[in-house]
Amino acid sequence: MRTMKYAVRYLSGGLCLLMLLVMQAHAQTVDDAWRFSQRLPGVGARLTAMSGASAAGLADYGALFSNPAGLGYYRASEVSGGLTWLNARDAATYHVPGNRFDWESELRATNLDHLVAVYKVPTVRGSLVLGMAYARVADFTRRLYFQGDNDANSITDSYLPYPDEYTVTSDGELQFNSDIPFIAYQAGAIEFLPSEYEAGRYPFYQAVAPGTTIRQTGEVTEEGGLHELSFGGAIEAAPNLFLGLSVGIVTGSYRFERRYEEDDFRNENTPDLYxxxxxxxxxxxxxxxxxxxxxxxxxxGFSVRAGLSAQLSPSWRLGVGVETPVFFSVQEDYGTELETFFDEGGSLRYGGQPGDAGTGSFDYEIRTPWRLRAGVAYQTRQLHVGLDLELVDWSQMRFDASTNRSFIQDLNRQVRDTMEPVVNTRLGLAYQMGGTTLYGGVAVFPDPHKSEIREAEADRRRVFGSLGASIQLAESFRLNIGWTQEQFDDYYQPYGDVERPPYVREEVRRNRFVIGLTYTFQPPRARATRPPRRR
Structure with missing residues (x-):
């Protein structure tokens, strides 16, 4: 049985990198860079409720994060602040050979959503508006839980080393050339038999005996988000033609935690087997x-946005914008711990301490793709409808680092081989009824992975639906409420490198509520300079 296992491992060498990333919990993967590069459809309560449709030009501070030319439509100055509340639900189906198990989990988070100041500069003619905003632009919060009984394979199978991952010295000392089998060996999850090695046979065997049934349980938690401090302004360069520019400083954090267990709950792995x-x-x-x-x-990181917006007629607006890549600097700490418990004798544990294999830090850089955005809007005194199209070529995403150059080059090849361009779509509307304005919207962000990956794993297309309202509380105060629900599918594999590995298919729903308060005020009017009278 161990010989067959060795043959399967040898033929499935392409999964070695996947296992390395799962075991050592590094974030230098294409999908993690994609995660760090994604954005919410819109920021703040109003644009959250309109699914971010604002590229044509809209008098909302969210224009700083989409098309800054929209600031030019402001008629007054304002300050605003708000909070966001997130609820993430994950419906998971754990597939093991011959069976499936359904589970559901959720995670909640509350954060500061935005702080804003917009100032309409007094002018004799035209418009000049300056703005500064802090906003939460991405949220990583989610939790996956799965459990199932597996009689086909174990994670300990995937720890068995390849021939080039170990050597035996002339004096019989075992040495490993890879962290995964080394950690597993130190923690007792695999064992080496000198007699098998001397006989010319594969000398390792795994802790879980083939054919026995084990209960596998996993929990994966992701937390954190991205925040952006944006400065910018817009000017009316010609009648009804606005130009805008903004600079964004992006900061944030992401934490990934995985807890994985295997339990001999039927006590089939008797002491004589291992x-x-x-x-x-x-x-x-x-x-x-x-x-x-x-x-x-x-x-x-940081990025720059520029755009223009033209009022073509009283009812139609057209806008275009461009965003440079975000140049991310990433500092990462990672760690791995493994412990194996035995029926007789106690347990063995390894990892988690400074200097241990699978524990350390790494610095690298990510350059996100350029974003090109265009929008059109139709409006009347009561109704506003906006449509945005955003082109993002994810195959242009890049990694860089001062060390591990061959690894970084391999990641960049993976980006080119697995990612492709997409067009994100946003549609939003607003309808005013007296002192109350109602909002709605929908956004679709296609999965940038190539079709063969979508077919093998999951189509990770993100679909957003949104609603909201803005209520006039007093002459200068408005209460803004926005809600959006994000839906997407995902795929997770707790371990690979085995025949018929288990996997999880996920259906994720994240409900996000934003509530904010806006104070509006009129700046002093500018006075035209008149020539002195002749006497």
Whole structure:
């Protein structure tokens, strides 16, 4: 059975990198860079409720994050602030060979959503508006839970090393050239038999005996988000033609935690099936395994946006905008711990301490793609309807680092081979009824992974639906409420490198509520300079 397992591992070498990333919990993957580069459809209560449709030009501070030319439509100055509340639900189906198990989990978070100041500069003619805004532009909060009984394979199968991942010296000392089998060996999840090596056979075997049934349980938690401090302004360069520019400083954090367990709940792995040699004796019989991984990334970056908006007629507006890549600097800490418990003799544990394999830090950089955005809007005294199209070529995303150059080059090849351009769509509307304005919208962000990946795993297209309202509380105060629900599918594999590995299909729904208060005021009027009278 171990010989067959070795052949399967040898033929499935392409999954080695996947297992490395799962086990060591590094964030240097294409999907993690894609995650860091994604944005919410809109910021603040109003644009959240309109699914971010604002590229044509809209008098909302959210224009700083889409098309800053929209600031030019402001008729008064304002300050605003608000909070956001998020509820993320994950419906998971855990697939093991011959069976499936359904689970549901959720995670909540409350954060500061925005702080804003917009100033309409007094002018004799035309418009000049300056703005500064802090806003939450991305949210990573979600939680996955799964559990199932598996009699086909175990994570300990995937720890068995390849021939080039270990050597045995002339004096019989075992040495590993890869972190994964080294960690597993130190923690007792795999064992080495010198007699098998001397006989010319594969010398390792796994803790969970083939054919026995184990209960597998996993929990993956993701937390954090991105914040942007944006400065910008808009000027009326010609009658009904506005130009805008903004500069954004992006900061944020992302934390990934995984807890994975295997339990011999039927006690089928009896002491005679597995033994580990330790100083002073042996440990017998697999009972329970606990693997814990984490990585935490701190991100800092900046970008520039520019745009124009033209009032073509009293009813029609047209706008275009461009955003440079965000140049992210990422500082990352990561760690791995593994512990194996036995029926007789106690347990073995390894990892989590400074200097241990699978634990450390790494600095690298991500350059996100350019974004090109165009929009059109139709409006009357009561109704506003906006449509945005945004082109993002995800194959242009890039990694960089001062070390591990070959690894970084391989990641950039993966980006080119697996990602493609998409067009994001946003549609929003507003309807005014006296002192109350009602909002609604929908946005669709296609999955940028190529079709073969979508077919093999999941179509990760993000679909947003939104509603909201703005209520006049007093002459200068408005209460703004926005809600959006995000839906997408996802795919997770707790381990690979085995025949028929288990996997999880996810249906994720995230409901986000934003509530804000806006104070509006009129700046002093500018006075025209008149020539002196002749006497």
């Amino acid at each position: 033994a580990v040699a330790v100083e002073g004796g042996f440990l017998y019989g697999f009972d329970y395994l606990l693997a814990q991984d984490y990585f935490e990334s701190d991100l800092q």
